Amino acid sequence: MKKILYLATAALLFSACGGKEASVSDIIAQGDLESIRAKKSELSEKQKAIEAELNQLDSVIATKNSDEKLPLVTTVTAKVAKFDHFLELQGNVMTKQNVLVYPEMSGTLQRVYVKEGQRVNAGQLLASIDDGGRSSQLSQLKTQAELSKTTFERRKRLWEQKIGSEIEYLSAKTNYEAAESAIKQAQSQLGKSTIRAPFSGIIDNVIKDQGTVVSPGPGSEVFRIVNLSDMYIEVDVPETYLGGIKVGKEAKVYFPVLGDTVITKVRQTGNFINPSNRAFTVEIPVPNKKGNIKPNLTAKVNINDYTSENAIVIPQGIISENAEGDQYVYIAELTDGENEAILKKSIIKTGKTQGSQIEVLSGIKDGDHIIEEGARSVKDGQKVKILNDQTDEQ
Numbered sequence: 001m002k003k004i005l006y007l008a009t010a011a012l013l014f015s016a017c018g019g020k021e022a023s024v025s026d027i028i029a030q031g032d033l034e035s036i037r038a039k040k041s042e043l044s045e046k047q048k049a050i051e052a053e054l055n056q057l058d059s060v061i062a063t064k065n066s067d068e069k070l071p072l073v074t075t076v077t078a079k080v081a082k083f084d085h086f087l088e089l090q091g092n093v094m095t096k097q098n099v100l101v102y103p104e105m106s107g108t109l110q111r112v113y114v115k116e117g118q119r120v121n122a123g124q125l126l127a128s129i130d131d132g133g134r135s136s137q138l139s140q141l142k143t144q145a146e147l148s149k150t151t152f153e154r155r156k157r158l159w160e161q162k163i164g165s166e167i168e169y170l171s172a173k174t175n176y177e178a179a180e181s182a183i184k185q186a187q188s189q190l191g192k193s194t195i196r197a198p199f200s201g202i203i204d205n206v207i208k209d210q211g212t213v214v215s216p217g218p219g220s221e222v223f224r225i226v227n228l229s230d231m232y233i234e235v236d237v238p239e240t241y242l243g244g245i246k247v248g249k250e251a252k253v254y255f256p257v258l259g260d261t262v263i264t265k266v267r268q269t270g271n272f273i274n275p276s277n278r279a280f281t282v283e284i285p286v287p288n289k290k291g292n293i294k295p296n297l298t299a300k301v302n303i304n305d306y307t308s309e310n311a312i313v314i315p316q317g318i319i320s321e322n323a324e325g326d327q328y329v330y331i332a333e334l335t336d337g338e339n340e341a342i343l344k345k346s347i348i349k350t351g352k353t354q355g356s357q358i359e360v361l362s363g364i365k366d367g368d369h370i371i372e373e374g375a376r377s378v379k380d381g382q383k384v385k386i387l388n389d390q391t392d393e394q
Contacts, residue, residue, distance in 0.1 A: 022035075070340065072374060072384070073374035073386055074372050074386065074387050075369040075370055075371055076318070076369075078368040079367070080366045081313060083311035084250075084304055085304070085305060085306040085352040086303060087241055087304075091234060091301050093232075094232055095227060097201060101195060101224070103192075103220060107131070107215075109209070109210055109214050110127075112127045113126055118202070118203045120203060120225070125194055126195045126223055127222060131190055141182050141186050142183060145182070151175070152172040152173050152175070155171075156173075195222055195223070200227060201226050202228060207221050208221075208222045234281055236279035237303070238279050239273050242273075249266045249304045250265055251301060251304070253300070260292075267283050267285045284301060284303075306352055311351075317356065318371065327347070329346055329348055330344065330345055331369065332386060339386045340386070343382050346363045348362060
């Protein structure tokens with residue numbers, strides 16, 4: 001019924017205008033809602049037809065216009081190269097030769113021969129303790145031993161000449177051996193009155209002053225001695241990296257306080273997984289030729305856990321991701337035109353990331369030109385103009 005009414009209204013309008021098409025103003029003046037809607041539908045159809053014709057014209061113009069303005073992009077060339085990935089950890093500098101030196105006997109600290117910061121050698125005399133008369137006792141024992149030795153030698157000569165009894169000879173021999181043993185024991189006790197360096201290093205701290213009464217045991221340490229030439233860092237590595245970190249792997253150690261980096265290698269890996277943090281320990285030696293690396297100094301450690309000799313690596317920032325979560329890039333396929341190319345969308349699979357670079361496992365081959373700048377404003381199959389190739393310029 002509505003359709004018949006619409007047709008009748010349209011016929012009346014047409015005849016009222018003398019066969020001419022009613023204008024928009026005339027229809028609005030009539031005030032008929034159905035006529036207004038009909039006019040709107042008519043104009044919408046005409047608009048679609050005009051847009052289709054304009055698109056056809058644009059295509060012809062783009063084809064015939066030699067000065068076509070193409071989107072400008074830059075590219076990087078994918079090349080096969082060695083790729084190293086480093087695991088970043090934190091640790092503190094340690095040394096196995098950082099010890100407190102204690103006295104071995106009680107007495108007054110008679111003399112201190114070294115000062116803080118002084119470099120000493122293994123076995124060097126550091127301090128002496130009042131021996132309490134042990135040196136005098138040793139002198140007496142030596143005198144007695146000389147007499148025992150003379151007596152023994154005489155008895156021995158006589159016994160060899162079959163003069164005297166065997167018991168006299170054996171008694172003299174026993175006395176002499178006992179005197180020698182007593183001397184060795186006294187010398188050992190007297191040796192405890194001196195404090196010597198257990199290894200070569202630096203006197204980090206003189207803890208007890210000259211004249212202080214000292215004794216063996218906790219609380220009576222006299223010196224702290226440190227060897228700064230045998231430094232190392234011990235870090236905890238998550239168990240997931242157990243297969244990648246081995247002895248001999250490269251390690252870069254950076255000291256933020258010093259602003260210095262040391263290149264070294266893993267010296268030892270632990271054989272035990274700590275159940276509390278699911279990690280194993282790795283020991284990394286730190287050369288200290290300048291002597292400026294100190295125990296407990298904080299360091300950032302980068303350990304090489306993965307290496308690919310023939311990897312394709314591209315900047316991570318040029319990778320896009322679609323709604324399905326697939327990563328992709330645009331590959332520029334060069335045409336006959338100068339620096340002109342057709343884009344091809346390529347789904348890629350990536351591996352490890354190092355800094356701003358990422359390893360590409362599939363989807364890109366050696367020599368491909370990958371869109372870098374302008375990748376966000378282009379689409380698959382689009383024609384573009386390449387300004388330059390970043391990789392070729394390097």
